[in-house]
Amino acid sequence: MRIYHFSEEPYADAWSPERASLRVTIPNELCEPERAHELYNRYIDEWVLADELGFDIMLNEHHATATCMTASANLVLAILARVTKRARLLVLGVPVCNRPDPVRIAEEMAMIDVISGGRLEFGMVKGVPYEIGPANSYPIRMMDRFWEAHDLIVKAMTTRDGPFNFEGEFFHHRTVNIWPRPYQQPHPPIWSSTSTPANAKELGARGYVMGTFMGGIEDTKKLQKAYVEGYREAGLGHDVPVDRFGYLAMAAVARDGDEARRRADILADYLRTNSQVADPFNRPPGYFSVDAAFRALRSPDPKAFRILYTPKGRPVELARASLDDFIECGITFAGTPDEVHNQICHFVDSVGGLGNLLLMLQGGVLDHTETVDSMTLFAKEVMPRLKARYATDLKFAA
């Protein structure tokens, strides 16, 4: 099992749950550049520590928000490619539908792969709904655009006798011929994330690594099942290696269980406030189909952004969930090293296998000392047991 440390580099000083919108419309006068400078360097220090402690590293990016200062994951990856030594560097992901130029993505990813000596794990994502506005990207037929961008990026990374020409429906390039080519051949491992069975099946059919985010045991099982279906139907084999699956959860560890739960509650505020987005930007037409918009308007609470079910079938509304709810669902792992180990084993065994555990060990106002303590304890007392129990070449038990 690979275990990744993840932080969104929050600017938590401006992150107040009372604020109606934490994204899109939150003015950047609330961001003091000196404070941002300190925070960026602090988070980079934490990733360097992650590298030393045996974690792999995960980044993503968001825009126009205090919840995440990583406005370009590529820039931070470029730094980490140089200052870390061994960790895999996962971006999950580059929002390819919000980028006008797929070839530029291929170039930057290849550079990072080469600088890091082949440590890049390359995730491509569609982009989140509320960043359609900030990116001013076209919200119609996004998945068609996603797959065309994907095709162009992979072709750019794998073509050795270029230049080649590309005249697609969405993207046009005259002479594609990227320098350097990627370090890993033919290209770095490709990931994507999804929350729908239809996309999960598509990822399975391509054999890519599927990341699922904070969906708990039940949601994850559903998506993994769809992936396995796609994988088998595409003739990639009967048994899916567990390294095709990644799952993102929040985690906090401390010697004292109560202290760990206090830290985890800080992290949980991230998920509780995730839906606080200025109203018209929350569900762009097109990104949300007519059917999805219809269902949302007909639901008892149209503002509810996500409802999950516990393994016992109890509905949990993420914006109002307690820490115990999150732990019960398998969205948060929190407690002493023994407790966290047991919670993670319960999750992994319940879903049938997992090769990549993505852990948000830093979030919100969780400070440097607390983050370092949590990471260090996890690395010393939980990680070795998980790595011993879950070999990387296991097959998924469907």
Add this chain to the structure above:
Amino acid sequence: MSVATQGGLSVVDVNGTEIELMEAGKGPCIVYLGSCHWIADDTNFQTALEQHAHVITPRFPGIGAAKDKNNLNSVDDLAYLYLDLIEKRGLSDVTLVGASFGGWVAAEMAVRRSPALKKLVLINPLGIKLSERTTRDITDFFGTPDADLRRRAFMNPDAAGPQLRDLEDGALRARLQARETLTRFGWSPYMHHPRLKQRLARIQLPTLVLGGAQDEITSPGYARSYASLVPGARFDEINNARHFAHIEQASAVAERVTAFAR
């Protein structure tokens, strides 16, 4: 072009793009392109036109059960779509009427010219950029809460009818389709074509532009400026009206339009 009729509504195939189409009334021939907005339905205006004229109302791609194999995505596409429709149906002496978004499409058709077109009426049309680059001429439909849009588009917001949540299922679905269609054709550049302002000079039709005197969807004087860019166009203000004057004052606006069409 194939036509399938069902309950007064036809589904018409124009070169691979299906659209729904309604046809009713007697008198001068009007082709009406509607406002296609999710906050208010403009069927009452269409009905008012049908009292005085032979009105053909083609809907936009993506509305109703019509399928579009061509994935049209620009107002250029729409201009050619409806010019093809008019030609294939053998229409002549057409008064082309467009309101709001439909006004933009009608203007784009007129600059492309067609012998079938006789007159042009634009009611609070969208489609041109007038102000400097950091000032919007058209309120961002996609970045403004519905309640604000209703206030900006109607003198009495209740004239917009029920809120989305209170609509019955079929009507709600139609509104959500209208929202997706507006997104599809007007997302960026937002509700205008950068070249249309110059191209309006190509229009050779007798043209009437109607503008709501208190329109708060477009910038002050927008409709009047629009008219000044069309050679010989007449501009009439509609008093006590905002952007959706054709819905809020359906009969009065329909009478002015049909008087011009005759």
